[in-house]
Amino acid sequence: MSVITPDLIAQHQLTPDEFDKIVSLLGREPTYTELGIFSVMWSEHCSYKSSRLHLKKLPTRSKHVLVGPGENAGIIDIGGGYAIAFKIESHNHPSFIEPFQGAATGVGGILRDIFTMGARPIAVMDALRFGPLDDAQCGARNRRILEGVVSGIAHYGNCFGVPTVGGECVFEPSYNGNPLVNVFALGVFKHDEIFFGRASGVGNPVIYVGAKTGRDGVHGATMASAEFTEESKQKRPNVQVGDPFLEKLLLEACLEAMKTGAIVGIQDMGAAGLTCSTCEMGSRAGTGIDFDLQYVPQRETGMSPYEIMLSESQERMLLVAEKGREEEVFSVFRKWGLDAVTIGTVTGDGLLRVRDHGAVVAEIPNRALADEAPLYNRPYTKPRQLAPPDAPQFESASLEADLLKILGSGDVCSKRWIWEQYDYMVRTNTTAGPGGDAAIVRIKETNTSVAMSLDGNGRFSGLDPREGAKLLVAECCRNLSTVGAQPIAATNNLNFGNPERPEIMAQLVETIEGMAEACAFFETPITGGNVSLYNETLGDAIFPSPVLGIVGLLDTAAPVAIPFKNEGRDVLLIGGFGRPDAGRFGGTQYAKQVVGEFWGKPPALDMDYEKRVQAAIREIARKGLAESAHDLSDGGLAVALAECTFGGMGAAIEVDFDVRPELLLFDESPSRILVSTANAEEVKKIALFHGVESPRIGVTIKERLRIGNGPATLIDCSLDNLRGAWDQALNRSLHPEHV
């Protein structure tokens, strides 16, 4: 038994106060293994110690919510006896260290969160943030990271057999040293098929299934410890390697085993592996778990109790079965060729008791690990101003050139190069795949489809975290409404810098409060999520980067898509022209790509108006009145119009609006949706009923996109030119040597 020194405590990233708390909870000094166990369970990643206090402000309940935060994923009722489970999780740091495996295991981890609850995963989406591909210093590395992340996601999702149906990908210098990889997954099941991670029933066997345990991911801080020799360090890869084939078998075997009725509780081994799954399952059920490490299947020889408990080897699950029915469970796993071993039993004493060949090496109350982690009310000030308040002088030399530049920019250009590497239609449920406002998968057993949108806007959040968060909720909901879906619930991934800096903590608090207000207003409770802090390099934090995944419901039917379809249709701008204002223009794509500056406030949001616009478009979509629909976001009206033409049908737009052309074309005011329709009168009636503007701004024509304001022609461009700028831009920036 090693002596616990202050150094060792520091290496485990525990503060002296936290160590004192451990001693008082145990009534003695922890053993070395126990120290390791506490350090991972009380880490920011597992305990949310800096954010928990504020996360409580988020709304988590509604009539649709069956299971809220605290379980592996939130669960929402979708009617007809069916439910969906969904969640988002980050794998930022591992993806920076090893892009391919980091992203792949990110997908694997979130998929296990879904099927551990009994749901079959039917959709994945990814929110990706990288440094610019043409960055003078980091461009080559950024390109390598993007290629690795995308192939890692493709490798895992494609092999596992879950469609990757959408997502987003944006570029900012603040992600140069901190790329963000947030993965969202969604699964479906019947109400009576829901399982929880609870170790109920004293005397029930605790069973380990799946991959063998290796030294993968054993916490970096511990490597420096004196116990390890130089030689043994070499054996400890910090990078976990995923095996999607094994995970696919694990999925099928788990779902089949659940059907036997012999399983009481089940949880995947993700971060903090065996430690987290045992103490959380015990803590939720108010029970103890007594198990022996000698029964844990091991891939390597000579692993210490410490290493086995902290290993983050992938594709492993822990389950509790009904005593006497183990064989029913084992036979299913045997059929799928997987290891399943009883490693211990559920006890009534509430303790996590870990043995090594009988000798107790750790004995800790489960609740101490899972529920009594320190909770910090970290000091916060006001978010630091990241940009000057006032707009610089700017004037367009050519609006057409500006439009083409924005269309070809990393944030706006076609992401086809990425999503064509994903199997986005396996399981034949994807009725709207990547590239639309929202992705839609149908639930075959019902007449219901699930729409989902994943979004984030670090620039708006950077200018004003609170307003940025509200705009984000509005945008996500608008994406869903545009395809006719009613938004019902959300999951969030909060990516921030170091919370020990008061101005970063302020970003986090304001974001959560803004999100709470908007989610309550739009009736989209947050059913779970993830917080990723300390995203900074050399004191440079990322933009505050909340990412939101919102799901909505609609009846299964051929969906409304973005492109204009037919010639001679009226083009209407539901919601009107917004409130263009140069002081609120500094977070737009125009400011970023053309002016090259960042200033002021994000666009103004009127949540009440937004809600009415969304109610109107849902009704328009549901009644089949829209031949096409597309919400305005990055790049404003001009970019949205251009995107509507990529199906090959153009438009002649004539407006009469007293505002400078840059703002008319590129302002990113929310609450606006472009619709083409053969029945403008009916559409306007619906808009009027909901109290929203719906100016007719033009008509669809062949071959060109023309935009005029009063007597002035602002844009007159062939569709080939527009599409050419947009379609291959990502491919070109990834392979600059070929240009």
Next chain:
Amino acid sequence: MKARVYVSLKPTVLDPQGATIKSALVGLGHSMIADVRQGKYFDIAIADGADREQVSKELEAISLDVLSNPVIENFQVELLD
């Protein structure tokens, strides 16, 4: 006893991975690189006491039937120690 089986694409079969590596190397300034072909090898441990000749024969068969696809790949068996 240990054995190593090398498997590589036949020279007539297009190897896009090798070609990409080659162009990357040339791009990095290694202009003497004329061609790259990639392949893989299997390290196989043989149980103690096996007959060398028998091992060799069986490995040939395994390489042909399982480890390689003779339509596109060549293989080469190497017995170590």
Next chain:
Amino acid sequence: MKFGVVVFPGSNCDHDCWYAPAKNLGFPTEMIWHDSSTLGDVDAVILPGGFAYGDYLRCGAIAKFSRVMTAVKKFANDGGLVIGICNGFQILVESGMLPGALLRNRGLKFICRPVDLRVETVDSPFSAEAAKGQILRMPIAHGEGCYFADDRTLDELEAEDRVLVRYVDNPNGSLRNIAGILNEKRNVMGLMPHPDRACDPLMGSTDGAVIFNSMAAAFAAIAK
């Protein structure tokens, strides 16, 4: 007419290959576990897409040793209809039931997109209901779909009218744009694109239905 869909560990289009004939087209369809030594009473076998055995070693290389493959080979030798889709095609070439091999895509990337195929022959139980030259739209979703065979084999395939469909716009570098081929007896067919994903109007195309319908019609003709 009853279809049987073989399920290997790692198959992931097994459900799609069941749903399309069973639910979109209304044919009785059942699953056959890879460990089974018989095919039961099915009239045609579908080897579905996915990553059988993780596609470790090579795509389809381990699946060919599955117990069920012995039964599938016998079934085919006796004249039964066998269709391999995507990974199923890879298994058929690995097991020697079809000539050639499937290599990594020319661009080295997995590609998922709808493609156009030209029907090259209607003299087969898989295409008799289509028209020669007809364009069928269905998705591809593969990383290793570049069809390769030596020139002699390719010439033979063409001379014997055994190229079933070709890509209109070759996405993966397949030699002579080949997307699907027949065996000599014309009762075994492999193709990389997914007819199973093109039988439902909600999926954007129903052009895949002609393949399953042709198989059913051919079987009905034999049964008479």
